Amino acid sequence: MASATSEKKYQLVVFGASGFTGQFVVEEIAKTFEEENKELSWAIAGRNMKKLQSVLEEAGRRTGKNLEEIPIVIADVSSESSLDEMCRDAEVVLNCVGPYRQYGHPVVRACIENKTHHIDISGEPTFLENCQLLYNQQAKENGVYILGSCGFDSIPCDMGVVFAQKQFPGDINDIECFLKILIGPEGGAANTGTWESAIEGFAHVHELKEIRKRLFPVRLPKPDYRIAKRSLVFKSSDVEGYNLPFVGSDRSVVTRTQYYNYNEKKSRPVQMNVYLQVTSILALLYFFVVGIIFGILCKFSLGRTIMKKFPKATSLGMFTPSGPTRKQMAGCSFVMTMVSRGFETKLSNPVEKHEKEPTKKMITTVTGPEPGYITTPICMVQAAYTLLKKDHKIPPGGGVLTPGAAFAETDLIERLQAKNIKFTKVE
The missing domain is CATH 3.30.360 (Dihydrodipicolinate Reductase; domain 2)
Incomplete structure (x- = not known):
């Protein structure tokens, strides 16, 4: 781990904790952080104090853990100073705020500038590949790892x-x-949220x-x-x-x-x-009908607006606000x-x-x-734990990396196996 991140206040900060996926990421950390390190310091971050408090209450109720002392950080993608403050205190930011094309770049930039590692769960190729193009060299110069697509995608x-x-x-x-x-x-x-990310990506x-x-x-x-x-x-x-x-x-x-x-x-x-x-x-x-609807409406600004406003109707029930x-x-x-x-x-x-x-x-x-809200939090959190290990075998020097590039020589697969994500040779 880069020495620049060794004296941060929090080892993990979940940004966007009050979002649909963020809630499950918080629960996954609550269930597992003692397995990794009972002294592991972590916090949650987002825009709304009341919602973030509700996230901790719900996670505590679901996991049976006392989360009353978990710190809450107020941060917003529209406020550069709040992102800087969050990242200055964090060793690793778990970014759950999407669509990433709209909201991801300010967080990545703040992480790099404050020498904080960044993990996201984006499934948007334009965001992921543009991040590598724009930030890889600067991330290396600062010894920072920017690890995208660390959920079910991919x-x-x-x-x-x-x-x-x-x-x-x-x-x-x-x-x-x-x-x-x-x-x-x-x-x-x-x-x-997944539907909107797919719309933006396509x-x-x-x-x-x-x-x-x-x-x-x-x-x-x-x-x-x-x-x-x-x-x-x-x-x-x-x-x-x-x-x-x-x-x-x-x-x-x-x-x-x-x-x-x-x-x-x-x-x-x-x-x-x-x-x-x-x-x-x-x-x-x-799937053919949904694909045709999606493909046609995505071509036009009005069509994209309609899909975002009426997700359940335009996805034929696949995507709903309540999830x-x-x-x-x-x-x-x-x-x-x-x-x-x-x-x-x-x-x-x-x-x-x-x-x-x-x-x-x-x-x-x-x-x-x-895949979306059980496997994804498991993958994201285990990726973060792997990154935090002092003896990890992630390629040295930082940079914008895919999961396969970052974790090929680590124990991530073994970690996932233990969490019921099984890798098996059949024949």
Whole structure:
């Protein structure tokens, strides 16, 4: 850990604690901080004292912990001085305030300037990649780690690739990832904060071409064996049901990790595609209709306004202001099936060509509880604990990093296993 952060008042500060996801992050810390260090100092931060007090009361009631003495910090993204004050006192800020395109940059800048590490749970590629482009050098100069996408987007997928690479006997050529969300008898939903982040990300996806051109001026070497091209909807012998492209941030995060590994570790890049797995025609039609509505309305400012104002109607019930109930979350889970194909042998030079086609196949899975508000807080908090470890094996020097780049050599996977997010080799 950078020495500049060693004398901060708080090791962790949850910023945006009164938001829907922030509440669950606070509860996760309350449940687990004694396992890490009984002396761990932490605080919560946000705009409204009364709401923040209610967060601690609710977290205390849910976890059975006495949280009356947990400090509250008043901070607002519109107030640079309040962000500076929060960051001066924090070793690590867990930023739960989204959409990050709108609210993330001031927090990242304040963290870097005050030599504070930053962890977020963004699933917005334009924000994540622009952060790397804008702040990587300054973060390194200040010895600060800016770690994005440390929730369900995209720790299970990115660390799932890390796990697969460690299990595979030779070189992996490509991975097809199939995500299946299992909904319990109570049904399921998501909070509108997630919906708004998705709207912002999709509306500005055209910006990625220029960002990536500047961020990666030298492209990865072209693979001799391209990952399989799939139709819009297809079946696979490796998983049941129908599969369609998954438009989340997982693929973009994994790609950034592959760039890091190739440039810094001289390792062979892995190609990846991510698909959403559904098991019925009805579910398939539902996602198609939501996708069409989303794609059309996102193109226009008025359409985006309508989606934000009427999230339940425009998402056909998927996103609501109240989000899922606790019972709905308890009945929900996910399965991420990763089908790796590659070569029997491993070559030390990443651009050296294999003499034979990739014929070896391996299947691994990442499984866990409800992704948005159970798995995400677990991932975020365990990432923070890993960062706080004095003997961690995170790449030295700071910078803007993906989970796979930051945590590949740490014990993060083992930590997640202990929290019921399981990484398994199937065959």
